[in-house]
Amino acid sequence: MLSFSKALFLAGLCAVDAIAIPKNLKGDLYDIGTQEHLFPLLAGSGPYFSHPEDYGIPIDPPAGCEISQIQLLARHGERYPTKSKAAKLFKTWDKILNYPRNLNGSLSFVDEDYEFFIQDISNLEQETTLENSVNAINPYTGEMDAKKHAQEFLAQYGDFLEDNREFAVFAASSKRVHDTAQYFIHSLGDKFNISLNVVSEDPSSGANTLSPGYSCPAWNPDENDDILGNFSTDYLKELATRLNGENHGLNLTTKDAYNLFDWCAYELNARGYSEICNVFTPEELIHYSYYNDLVAYYQDGPGYPMIQAVGALYFNASIKLLQQSEQLDQKVWLSFTHDTDILNYLTTVGLFDNGKDLDPSRIPFTDQVFHKSWMIPQGARVYTQKYQCSNDFFIRYVVNDAVIPLQNCSDGPGFSCEAKKFYEYADQRVASQDFFEVCNVSSVSNTTQLTFFWDWNTTHYNATLLDE
Numbered sequence: 062m063l064s065f066s067k068a069l070f071l072a073g074l075c076a077v078d079a080i081a082i083p084k085n086l087k088g089d090l091y092d093i094g095t096q097e098h099l100f101p102l103l104a105g106s107g108p109y110f111s112h113p114e115d116y117g118i119p120i121d122p123p124a125g126c127e128i129s130q131i132q133l134l135a136r137h138g139e140r141y142p143t144k145s146k147a148a149k150l151f152k153t154w155d156k157i158l159n160y161p162r163n164l165n166g167s168l169s170f171v172d173e174d175y176e177f178f179i180q181d182i183s184n185l186e187q188e189t190t191l192e193n194s195v196n197a198i199n200p201y202t203g204e205m206d207a208k209k210h211a212q213e214f215l216a217q218y219g220d221f222l223e224d225n226r227e228f229a230v231f232a233a234s235s236k237r238v239h240d241t242a243q244y245f246i247h248s249l250g251d252k253f254n255i256s257l258n259v260v261s262e263d264p265s266s267g268a269n270t271l272s273p274g275y276s277c278p279a280w281n282p283d284e285n286d287d288i289l290g291n292f293s294t295d296y297l298k299e300l301a302t303r304l305n306g307e308n309h310g311l312n313l314t315t316k317d318a319y320n321l322f323d324w325c326a327y328e329l330n331a332r333g334y335s336e337i338c339n340v341f342t343p344e345e346l347i348h349y350s351y352y353n354d355l356v357a358y359y360q361d362g363p364g365y366p367m368i369q370a371v372g373a374l375y376f377n378a379s380i381k382l383l384q385q386s387e388q389l390d391q392k393v394w395l396s397f398t399h400d401t402d403i404l405n406y407l408t409t410v411g412l413f414d415n416g417k418d419l420d421p422s423r424i425p426f427t428d429q430v431f432h433k434s435w436m437i438p439q440g441a442r443v444y445t446q447k448y449q450c451s452n453d454f455f456i457r458y459v460v461n462d463a464v465i466p467l468q469n470c471s472d473g474p475g476f477s478c479e480a481k482k483f484y485e486y487a488d489q490r491v492a493s494q495d496f497f498e499v500c501n502v503s504s505v506s507n508t509t510q511l512t513f514f515w516d517w518n519t520t521h522y523n524a525t526l527l528d529e
């Protein structure tokens with residue numbers, strides 16, 4: 062197997078190439094934007110897209126209602142692959158790069174001045190930015206996503222923010238999460254006085270965390286492997302067989318075939334366009350996407366009962382903030398974290414759960430409300446709106462630009478849930494869900510409570526940033 066550095070060298074990274082403008086990047090100018098229909102099929106690894114179903118409900122509170130509190134739980138923006146994912150991608154890339162003859166068929170683009178999209182391993186784990194993008198015309202950087210999101214936030218909540226210009230923002234201590242929060246804050250501009258609090262992801266933080274996944278030693282990734290193992294991998298076999306058929310002796314395995322989907326997603330984040338995305342049939346993309354829905358459902362969603370307790374950590378804090386909104390000076394609560402933590406929280410809220418477990422033996426299509434990529438794409442944003450209409454308060458959720466009404470409580474204005482009814486509903490969801498107990502947190506920490514929303518002013522939250 063090739064070493065990491067050799068792979069990078071072969072990928073055309075030697076300094077002498079720096080001035081030449083590769084042909085394929087010129088082509089990007091015309092091709093960027095043509096692959097957005099694929100984003101929902103890329104398991105949340107590709108660029109941000111709005112929730113495809115918005116029920117026609119405007120995200121502005123109805124006329125006559127006024128916002129009284131806003132909460133946001135957001136994922137970091139578009140990023141390069143993690144180190145562990147990149148190691149897998151390089152194995153597959155090495156195989157293709159070292160193929161001794163010309164590549165035919167859908168992989169022939171590799172022989173046409175193609176340069177692999179991971180050009181500098183120091184970018185792994187990090188946000189994509191204008192500066193580190195493979196192509197500077199890439200419109201899908203995490204940096205731009207966060208800055209645009211902040212401008213949309215300003216446009217959406219401008220009037221409310223007029224009187225709420227000073228607040229604390231919270232980010233988990235992964236560098237990409239922190240950077241997203243920082244881009245967002247910078248984009249808000251200098252009319253705001255914002256203190257960014259970096260909350261440690263270390264398991265020793267216990268319950269005082271924005272990333273409960275890292276504080277949960279009892280979570281078992283293999284818990285539902287028996288169910289997931291029932292999903293057919295024929296789509297990967299067919300893909301590998303087709304590409305090997307075009308290039309005799311290439312010997313791509315089903316693992317290689319799987320890696321191609323990640324290559325596609327992350328290249329879109331880093332370059333804006335990806336030739337490898339064009340090798341898949343619609344059927345292969347749909348099977349890949351549904352497989353990832355299954356994994357998310359059974360590892361971090363409603364298919365794994367302990368997740369209710371994991372998501373209850375943030376949900377409990379959110380409920381408390383909503384209940385205290387009239388007493389608290391701070392009315393805007395913006396937090397940034399990782400995908401699975403948001404998914405765990407949405408699971409406890411119960412927003413995308415119709416009570417029917419996802420079936421590993423068939424794709425349910427019209428019967429499916431749980432779509433991983435719709436909930437947690439790169440740059441995902443889950444807003445909780447509390448607003449007042451006359452003398453009453455109402456609560457509802459806006460997930461990735463779409464109002465998602467609660468299944469059993471949506472008869473308030475704007476399909477919201479009246480506050481008292483909401484608290485009853487929420488209390489049922491978190492009843493007997495004990496994060497500390499269920500996750501066996503005591504084996505890694507003595508910290509039993511999430512307090513940073515209330516003690517940030519006196520406790521200094523400035524954890525060391527992590528490249529993970």
Ligand SMILES: Cc1ncc(C[n+]2csc(CCOP(=O)(O)OP(=O)(O)O)c2C)c(N)n1
Nearest residue numbers: 136143274275277280361371398399400401
């Ligand atoms: C409840 C739970 N505990 C632990 C894990 C293990 N785990 C896998 S990914 C992850 C967090 C970061 O994941 P990543 O895929 O890098 O997300 P991103 O930063 O892209 O949002 C954790 C804690 C988990 N998925 N779920």
